[in-house]
C-alpha cells in the first residue's frame with residue numbers, strides 16, 4: 001500500500017526495521033513510543049560525494065544519546081556503517097543528508113519502559129541542502145530568546161517541541177534561527193551551535209547538559225586550532241553576544257554561516273566578517289578534500 005507523500009517529498013528509498021523500501025510504503029504503528037511519547041533519539045549525517053562525513057563521531061554521539069535515554073543500541077557500529085553505506089548508494093544524489101532515528105518501539109501506552117520490545121529504526125537519505133551562495137555572502141538574520149527547553153539538551157532527542165516553538169519565533173520574525181540564553185549565558189540555537197568573534201578571537205560555550213555537542217562545531221574548533229586562529233571555549237555572556245564583532249551558527253546541514261542581524265540590529269559591520277570568511281574557506285577546502293578521496297587526514301573523515 002502506498003501513502004500520499006506531502007508536497008515536495010520525493011519517494012526515495014528508506015530503511016525501516018531491517019528493510020529497504022520506498023518512503024511511500026514505510027509505516028510505523030501508531031503505538032510506537034516515538035509517536036506517543038517522543039521516546040527516541042536521532043542523528044543527521046552530512047554526506048559529501050557519497051562519503052559520510054565524521055560518521056564515527058555521529059555514531060558515538062548516537063551511542064551517547066541512547067545511553068542518555070537508557071535504550072540499548074540495536075546495531076553494532078559496523079552494522080550501522082553497512083546500512084548507511086547501502087542507503088547512501090541507493091540515493092541518487094552525490095551530496096546527501098542521512099537522517100536516522102531509533103525509538104523505544106511499539107508497546108501498550110505506559111510511561112515506564114516496556115520489556116523486551118524491539119527498537120524501531122528508521123533512516124532516510126535526502127539531497128543535502130546547504131545555505132545558498134547569497135546566504136553565505138550576505139549572512140542571515142537571527143533573533144534571541146530565553147532557553148526554556150529541558151535540562152538534557154545534550155541528548156539528541158526526537159522530542160523537539162521546545163526547539164520547534166523557538167524556531168518558529170525566529171521564522172515569525174523573518175529570521176532563520178533563534179539564539180538562546182539561559183541565566184544570561186549563551187547556550188545554542190534551536191538547531192545549531194553558536195560561535196562569536198570578539199577582538200579577533202573565536203569564542204564558543206563549553207559542552208554541557210545545556211546544549212548539543214555539535215559535530216560541526218567540533219570541526220570548526222579543530223580547523224581554527226590547526227590554522228593557528230585564536231579561539232577560546234568558555235562561558236559567553238549575553239552582552240558579549242549582543243556586542244560581538246561576528247556571530248556564526250554551525251550545523252551539519254548549514255555548515256558554518258554568518259549571522260549578520262540579531263533582533264533586527266546589525267552584527268558588527270552587518271556583513272560576514274573576515275574571521276568568518278577565513279573559516280568558511282577552511283571548511284570548503286576540507287569538504288573539497290573529502291570529495292576528492294581517501295587521502296584526507298583520518299581525523300577529518
Ligand SMILES: Cc1ncc(COP(=O)(O)O)c(C=O)c1O
Nearest residue numbers: 191192193212214215216251252
Ligand atoms: C539543538 C541543536 N544544537 C546543535 C546542532 C548542531 O549539531 P551538528 O553540528 O552535529 O549538526 C543541532 C543540529 O541539528 C541541533 O539540533
